[in-house]
Amino acid sequence: MEFSCLPPPAMMWGVDENRKYRIGEMPGDGQLCVASLEEDAMMLCVRGKGKGSDNGWVLERYTPMREVFDTVPGLPKHPLARRAKLWLSDIDAGRTGRLFVHTIGYGSFAYHMDTGKLDCLATEDGLAYGRPIFAYFSAPDGCSSS
Incomplete structure (x- = not known):
């Protein structure tokens, strides 16, 4: 297996170079993406070349x-x-188009990128989900270790 270092888009670093971002997959095609939630805006970049490419991100x-x-x-x-008080916790690994947002003292949320809806994540008894939220999925059949 070959590994490489892939810098995030420079546009997500801004002046203070202290941005928080998460790596994930696009909902439809599974394309590699990176998202950031800063300055009251959400930025989502995908791997690509061409006009406006930033370190290989568009x-x-x-x-x-x-x-x-x-x-x-x-x-x-x-x-x-x-x-x-808030940050992007994760990109849903289930490729549902949701970003998980966590706050200090105000709850955890799922933001749907297509609908723009922000849903509070709460259990059936009204308690907030714990943190951090790590989106994950199980390995396909036949990948278990023996």
Whole structure:
């Protein structure tokens, strides 16, 4: 097996070079992608070349998130305070088009990239899911170790 180092898109680093991003797969075709949730916006890049390519990444989606996060009760409105309270936890490995967002003290959420809907992740008894949320799936049949 051959391994290589793949830098994230420079556009996700910005001025402060302290961005948080997650690697995953696109819902439809399983293409490698990287997502970031910063400055009240969600950026999603896929591997690609051509016009606008950034370290081999192409911006697939840029979604303003201010109005989406305004629906979370009690979450600070000031951008710096809000940025300190939330982060992208994971990209759903089930390729459902959801991003998992975690906050400090305001719950965990699933954001659907196609519908723009932010759902609170809560158990049947009303308790919030634990953190961190690691999306995973089981190995196919025949891959178990003996």
